[in-house]
Amino acid sequence: MKQVININFHGQVVPIETSAFELLKAYTDSLSRYFANEEGKEEIINDIESRIGELFQGRLKKGATCITDDDVNAIIKSMGRPEEFEGEEEKVASTLGESAGSKTSEQQAKTEVPPTTPTGNKRLFRDENNKVIGGVCGGLANYFGTDPVIIRVIFAVVALAFGTGLLAYIILWVAVPSSASTTIGASRKKLFRDPDDKFIAGVCRGIGNYFGVSAWIPRILFLIPFLSFAFRDRHWGAFDFPGFLNLSFSPGSLIIYIILWLVIPEASNTAEKLEMKGEKVDMNSIKNSVVEEMKGVQQRAEKFGKEASAVVGEKGRVMGSEIKTVAKRGGRSLGDVIIFLVKAFAYFIIGCVSFGLVVALFALAVVSIGLFPLKEFLLTEGWQNALAWGTLLFFIAVPVIGIITWIIRRLTKMKSNRKILRASFISLWIVGWVCFICLIASISKDFKSINNVNEQNVTLSNPAINKLLLTTNSPLKSGYRYNSFRIEPFEAWDEDTVTVKNIEIKIIKSTSDSFSVTLLKIANGRTKRFADTLANLIQFNVEQKDSLLIVDKGIAINRKDKFRNQRVVLNVYVPVGKQIRIDKSVGWGNNNVRFDGPWNEGDYFIDRDDEEHGWESNVDYIMKADGLYTLDGRKAEDWDNDHEPKVKIGPSSIEINDNGDKIKIDKNGVKVHDGSNGDNYRYNGNESINKIDSMKQKLDEQQRVKDSLEKVKHNVEKQLEKIEDKKENETEAVVYPATIFIPFINFD
Amino acid sequence: MNIDNTASQMRKGVLEFCILSVIKQGEAYPSDIIDKMKAANLNIFEGTLYPLLTRLKNAEFLTYRWIESNSGPPRKYFSLTEKGAQFYKELEATWNELANAVKALSEAEQEHTAGQENANINFNNPQ
Numbered sequence: 001m002k003q004v005i006n007i008n009f010h011g012q013v014v015p016i017e018t019s020a021f022e023l024l025k026a027y028t029d030s031l032s033r034y035f036a037n038e039e040g041k042e043e044i045i046n047d048i049e050s051r052i053g054e055l056f057q058g059r060l061k062k063g064a065t066c067i068t069d070d071d072v073n074a075i076i077k078s079m080g081r082p083e084e085f086e087g088e089e090e091k092v093a094s095t096l097g098e099s100a101g102s103k104t105s106e107q108q109a110k111t112e113v114p115p116t117t118p119t120g121n122k123r124l125f126r127d128e129n130n131k132v133i134g135g136v137c138g139g140l141a142n143y144f145g146t147d148p149v150i151i152r153v154i155f156a157v158v159a160l161a162f163g164t165g166l167l168a169y170i171i172l173w174v175a176v177p178s179s180a181s182t183t184i185g186a187s188r189k190k191l192f193r194d195p196d197d198k199f200i201a202g203v204c205r206g207i208g209n210y211f212g213v214s215a216w217i218p219r220i221l222f223l224i225p226f227l228s229f230a231f232r233d234r235h236w237g238a239f240d241f242p243g244f245l246n247l248s249f250s251p252g253s254l255i256i257y258i259i260l261w262l263v264i265p266e267a268s269n270t271a272e273k274l275e276m277k278g279e280k281v282d283m284n285s286i287k288n289s290v291v292e293e294m295k296g297v298q299q300r301a302e303k304f305g306k307e308a309s310a311v312v313g314e315k316g317r318v319m320g321s322e323i324k325t326v327a328k329r330g331g332r333s334l335g336d337v338i339i340f341l342v343k344a345f346a347y348f349i350i351g352c353v354s355f356g357l358v359v360a361l362f363a364l365a366v367v368s369i370g371l372f373p374l375k376e377f378l379l380t381e382g383w384q385n386a387l388a389w390g391t392l393l394f395f396i397a398v399p400v401i402g403i404i405t406w407i408i409r410r411l412t413k414m415k416s417n418r419k420i421l422r423a424s425f426i427s428l429w430i431v432g433w434v435c436f437i438c439l440i441a442s443i444s445k446d447f448k449s450i451n452n453v454n455e456q457n458v459t460l461s462n463p464a465i466n467k468l469l470l471t472t473n474s475p476l477k478s479g480y481r482y483n484s485f486r487i488e489p490f491e492a493w494d495e496d497t498v499t500v501k502n503i504e505i506k507i508i509k510s511t512s513d514s515f516s517v518t519l520l521k522i523a524n525g526r527t528k529r530f531a532d533t534l535a536n537l538i539q540f541n542v543e544q545k546d547s548l549l550i551v552d553k554g555i556a557i558n559r560k561d562k563f564r565n566q567r568v569v570l571n572v573y574v575p576v577g578k579q580i581r582i583d584k585s586v587g588w589g590n591n592n593v594r595f596d597g598p599w600n601e602g603d604y605f606i607d608r609d610d611e612e613h614g615w616e617s618n619v620d621y622i623m624k625a626d627g628l629y630t631l632d633g634r635k636a637e638d639w640d641n642d643h644e645p646k647v648k649i650g651p652s653s654i655e656i657n658d659n660g661d662k663i664k665i666d667k668n669g670v671k672v673h674d675g676s677n678g679d680n681y682r683y684n685g686n687e688s689i690n691k692i693d694s695m696k697q698k699l700d701e702q703q704r705v706k707d708s709l710e711k712v713k714h715n716v717e718k719q720l721e722k723i724e725d726k727k728e729n730e731t732e733a734v735v736y737p738a739t740i741f742i743p744f745i746n747f748d
Numbered sequence: 749m750n751i752d753n754t755a756s757q758m759r760k761g762v763l764e765f766c767i768l769s770v771i772k773q774g775e776a777y778p779s780d781i782i783d784k785m786k787a788a789n790l791n792i793f794e795g796t797l798y799p800l801l802t803r804l805k806n807a808e809f810l811t812y813r814w815i816e817s818n819s820g821p822p823r824k825y826f827s828l829t830e831k832g833a834q835f836y837k838e839l840e841a842t843w844n845e846l847a848n849a850v851k852a853l854s855e856a857e858q859e860h861t862a863g864q865e866n867a868n869i870n871f872n873n874p875q
Contacts, residue, residue: 010821011821012821031795035799038799038802039803039806040802040803040806043802044798044799044802047778047798047801047802047824048794048795048798050821050823051778051779051794051798053821054817054821054823078793078794079793079794079795080792080793080794080795080796081795082795084793084795084796085793085795085796085799
């Protein structure tokens with residue numbers, strides 16, 4: 001009486017006697033030992049096995065109820081035993097010596113394939129018998145000889161706290177072999193994409209098959225980052241995803257999906273499909289039982305070692321020969337050494353630069369992903385939007401995916417259709433470039449025109465106060481931002497509004513004796529008219545309450561109106577003798593109030609006056625006839641060189657320094673450096689009074705200089721006279737008077 | 749020196765040539781090749797054939813395509829590549845040279861042995 005089992009042999013169900021199965025297994029084991037060192041071993045064994053499968057089918061078709069010992073023996077006889085193969089001489093000898101004939105291989109298999117506990121070196125397995133999810137913790141506990149509960153608690157804590165524990169678990173789940181692979185006939189699975197049950201490319205289904213779970217679990221895992229986008233919920237309790245998956249719109253999982261798509265092969269034939277699902281008792285899986293696996297690893301390691309050493313050796317030889325030739329000629333010329341060094345240096349630089357480029361690319365990818373929600377505020381619907389997607393996917397994501405795929409393919413040494421892959425990547429990237437350029441062109445068109453700017457008066461409830469305090473009541477705090485990415489000038493954004501901090505505050509001397517405030521609203525647009533509309537839509541509240549002037553912190557822009565560099569200039573006219581103070585809450589910086597919007601540089605419309613620079617918040621300033629001063633008498637814009645005295649009198653020179661206007665008198669003559677000429681001393685109509693004041697001031701200064709020069713001249717003349725007198729008295733010789741050149745000073 | 753070893757060495761040398769000449773006649777499935785070789789009285793094991801086919805394929809002398817079979821798994825049908833055809837021509841030339849040489853040599857030997865026999869006869873005749 002014999003037991004009959006059903007096995008799945010290369011996609012065919014085969015009823016076989018257990019003893020016949022043992023024979024068959026021993027035979028395939030001996031084959032795989034025999035071909036262990038053969039290139040294409042897997043393929044050969046696959047061919048032989050599929051031939052055996054065919055022969056089995058032949059027997060069954062002839063009416064046999066099952067495969068018997070005799071059948072297997074007959075097949076083995078026709079296929080030939082390894083020692084009967086006519087291969088290369090030494091291989092036959094070595095295999096024969098090694099396994100001493102496969103008639104005893106049945107016994108051998110039993111001793112070599114160890115379901116028994118390995119005595120020597122411990123190996124890490126996932127524990128299939130003691131598992132909650134994938135048996136990782138159980139396996140680790142076995143390995144370290146502790147209770148699995150401890151490991152589980154550690155993993156749970158790490159997963160909850162940082163989310164990384166989850167990732168580590170998944171990696172271990174994939175990387176660590178299952179303990180089931182140690183028992184004969186158990187499944188040994190391979191990761192394939194499942195073409196039969198797929199949404200996109202069958203990646204999730206394949207992963208599900210691999211881990212023996214429903215495809216919905218990987219699908220949901222892939223979708224969670226997208227769901228988080230939908231629900232705007234960043235904290236998932238147990239599922240706190242690692243940062244890069246957790247961006248508000250997360251193509252992170254999309255990128256991972258695409259990479260998996262490219263890397264995981266599709267299960268194209270029945271054998272692979274079975275491998276994917278890991279049906280029990282498959283000849284393929286038996287073949288790969290632990291001994292083979294260890295051998296395979298060893299072989300791969302050896303192969304890798306050989307290849308690596310070959311590469312290193314080759315590089316070393318090239319370097320060596322270069323050094324040798326250099327050394328040979330070194331006696332004759334130093335030039336070669338220098339050339340060699342320059343070469344080495346150039347390689348180093350190229351390496352650094354390319355590494356930097358790759359890093360920059362990845363950074364760009366991350367930043368653009370972070371910026372992506374902003375596109376709603378920048379782009380019009382329709383094809384501009386499509387271009388933005390095209391840019392993100394093809395211009396940024398494609399090279400990132402390409403590099404990652406290249407690295408993975410490099411590591412796994414995949415060689416198939418590399419050209420096609422490369423070509424498709426490059427063409428996609430070109431598409432990306434086109435999208436990018438079109439997008440930039442289209443956006444710059446949207447910013448082409450500027451509106452007609454007019455100054456609006458803001459009515460103040462009490463303009464006659466002595467001290468005005470600029471402050472804000474905005475709930476948005478400086479220093480705190482909703483998003484970790486900080487892209488100027490965008491400060492904070494949510495679903496339908498974005499706050500732009502394009503606010504410039506100018507402090508100007510008032511002609512009257514009371515405070516006044518004016519507001520300029522500026523916007524860009526595709527046409528002047530559109531820009532005008534947008535400028536009118538700018539909401540910027542300025543309101544006086546007692547001594548407080550409350551201004552908005554930023555300009556709110558909604559999705560419909562779009563961001564077209566809307567900006568606001570707030571002119572605060574301060575009368576002479578009155579004080580002003582800017583609260584820290586105005587603006588966004590920490591120390592200096594930013595008085596000029598970052599995008600306004602070089603803008604022809606807005607003058608950048610000296611008053612705007614070097615201010616500090618939370619400091620009281622007082623307006624004087626020639627500008628703003630702190631209460632202790634320091635000029636507002638003077639903070640760079642505030643300790644420099646105005647007039648320096650040295651042993652042989654006199655230096656007068658006033659706000660960058662320098663007059664230096666020494667034996668070389670008089671030098672005048674007018675600091676205002678080099679700077680932008682331009683004035684608009686509002687500041688003509690300012691100009692007159694400073695002109696007056698300048699004239700005074702010049703008068704003073706003239707006076708002092710006059711004095712010097714006088715002194716020198718006196719001294720000359722004295723000398724002349726002396727000389728006349730002493731020598732009675734005719735002395736020509738020394739001439740002193742006082743160069744003509746043009747004060748204008 | 750035993751006879752089996754020498755014989756197998758000789759067969760091994762020409763196996764690749766034989767396989768190529770079978771495939772040259774048209775696309776062939778491994779068991780077809782075995783059958784044809786059997787018919788030509790050249791018995792080899794399938795276990796010998798598969799590694800040789802894989803090696804020839806890896807050397808780009810052969811190519812194959814899958815053809816679904818109604819009994820069992822899909823079958824690999826092998827055919828010669830251009831490189832393989834070239835290789836075959838060279839092998840054929842070598843083989844012809846070798847065969848002629850062997851023939852010439854063994855015929856000479858036969859004459860020689862025949863001569864010896866005659867001598868023996870001659871030698872034996874007087875008795």
